[in-house]
Amino acid sequence: MKLQHYLGGLEGLDPISLETRVFVEPWEERIFGIHTAMMALSPQLDLEATPSTFNTEWTWADLRKGAEAMNPFDYFRFRYYEKWLGGISEYFVAKGYISQADLDARTAAFLSSSAALPMGGDVAVDARVRKYLMTGDDPRRERPVPPLFAVGNAVRVADPKSVGHTRLPGHLRNKVGLIDSVYPDAYTYLCDTGVDGVGRAMPVYCVKFDPEDLWPGNTETNFTFYADLFEAYLEPAATLRNL
Incomplete structure (x- = not known):
């Protein structure tokens, strides 16, 4: 754990956000959904096979690694789900699902367009995600x-x-x-x-x-x-x- 992850007893950290909403912006719900789907499709879970091409392990630990690897100044500058987005993006690049150049190009194309993001998905994938949400991954x-x-x-x-x-x-x-x-x-x-x-x-x-x-x-x-x-x-x- 780097400095930004053990702040116990430190003073002078104001201002502290008192935001109580789980999702402040609509895109944050999508990031949470992507993370949840990655957790559900992670191959170490004994769940039904799906046609998804996602085939590498993803856990809460991987999400936390991304945040902990950040520069402390960036960590405090970005919003909560921005940190999630950064960690997930870095993971997909590191695992070879997409190149950094392609990710940058797609990001630029999205930011310059008013087109809506695609909705919906595969029935089997959706079923596995729902089952994961019901059963979880018990560490006991x-x-x-x-x-x-x-x-x-x-x-x-x-x-x-x-x-x-x-x-x-x-x-x-x-x-x-x-x-x-x-x-x-x-x-x-x-x-x-x-x-x-x-x-x-x-x-x-x-x-x-x-x-x-x-x-x-x-x-x-x-x-x-x-x-x-x-x-x-x-x-x-x-x-x-x-x-």
């Missing part, structure tokens, strides 16, 4: 091994190298907390994140932290900070006072 699995930690154990958050995507918030690295609960079963992640160890099924814990340890001298009193963390991000720590 049977626990392969017993959890390493129990409720009340003191743990230290690891500080793994993470050149690319990670699920570990930056402001928790090297911090010490207490296991508040152990979730049943085990949980996978959408992809293997590499050296930071997340991907395969593993126990997940709710860990509680003293905010004063996270942001010394800059917190309110009488509250506790909780975070759900994969076991790969935790290691034993010396006994910590009760939170």
Whole structure:
């Protein structure tokens, strides 16, 4: 996670948008639909075959990788679904579905025309998307091994190298907390994140932290900070006072 993805405790980030609408512009609905269709057609899912030529894996992790790879200044400059559009476009170019030159040409042609975008689609593709929306992609699995930690154990958050995507918030690295609960079963992640160890099924814990340890001298009193963390991000720590 780069700077723009772990802002916990940072000040001076105003102005903050209070927009509550899910979609502000009509094109944002289309971007969401494209992403959903890509998720549904991703070949790792055990769903009915379709005539779609989309044949490479696409998950939420791929979408997040695109946003996390952005220059931080661009990240704050673009709207939410503009970031989605950038990540999806880069993916299609990288996977060879379209060349950058062709994408640029089609974009220029669209921007210079008032023609409406095509509507409708293949019946089998639509059916698979609807089924995906109903069933989803559950990350829960049977626990392969017993959890390493129990409720009340003191743990230290690891500080793994993470050149690319990670699920570990930056402001928790090297911090010490207490296991508040152990979730049943085990949980996978959408992809293997590499050296930071997340991907395969593993126990997940709710860990509680003293905010004063996270942001010394800059917190309110009488509250506790909780975070759900994969076991790969935790290691034993010396006994910590009760939170």
